[in-house]
Amino acid sequence: VIQAVFFGICVLTDLSSLLTKGNDSQEQERQLKKLISLRDWVMAVLAFPVGVFVVTMFWSIYIYDRELVYPKLLDNFIPAWLNHGMHTTVLPFVLIEMRTTHHQYPSRTCGLAAVCTFAVGYILWVCWIHHVTGVWVYPLLEHLSPGVKIIFFAAVTVIINIFYLVGEVLNNYIWDTQK
Numbered sequence: 001v002i003q004a005v006f007f008g009i010c011v012l013t014d015l016s017s018l019l020t021k022g023n024d025s026q027e028q029e030r031q032l033k034k035l036i037s038l039r040d041w042v043m044a045v046l047a048f049p050v051g052v053f054v055v056t057m058f059w060s061i062y063i064y065d066r067e068l069v070y071p072k073l074l075d076n077f078i079p080a081w082l083n084h085g086m087h088t089t090v091l092p093f094v095l096i097e098m099r100t101t102h103h104q105y106p107s108r109t110c111g112l113a114a115v116c117t118f119a120v121g122y123i124l125w126v127c128w129i130h131h132v133t134g135v136w137v138y139p140l141l142e143h144l145s146p147g148v149k150i151i152f153f154a155a156v157t158v159i160i161n162i163f164y165l166v167g168e169v170l171n172n173y174i175w176d177t178q179k
Contacts, residue, residue, distance in 0.1 A: 006047040048167035068140040
């Protein structure tokens with residue numbers, strides 16, 4: 001969903017840019033700048049770190065023991081192409097976007113705070129679903145003791161923050177912009 005929203009914003013930004021090109025309207029220019037800022041923020045804080053996290057974590061666990069993250073039973077309901085659409089294609093598309101469009105990252109403090117907020121919010125959502133349904137969204141969590149779950153959730157939050165920093169460094173490297 002994050003990727004779909006992000007790339008929808010990208011299309012909207014590109015269309016708005018094309019439609020306002022050559023137009024002297026300061027209001028349209030101001031609105032376009034807001035849209036570009038939103039696109040850049042979503043890329044920096046959500047699309048890149050979450051996208052890279054999903055691909056690396058999903059396939060790492062899948063290779064180790066697919067039943068922990070994507071039980072074989074799901075093959076009967078979710079076609080392979082859709083699984084790859086959710087867990088594979090995210091990475092090449094986000095890397096292509098990073099290579100083709102310069103994104104202005106927020107300050108490191110604000111970016112990391114936003115990534116942490118998202119990670120903690122998502123973890124709380126996963127825990128809430130378990131509380132209400134009695135089922136863990138990710139089967140891996142069934143096998144972890146409460147203490148290990150806390151360590152796992154903390155590690156996940158650290159990893160996604162590292163991916164935020166990797167995205168910032170990669171963006172600066174590609175576009176040769178050092179602060």
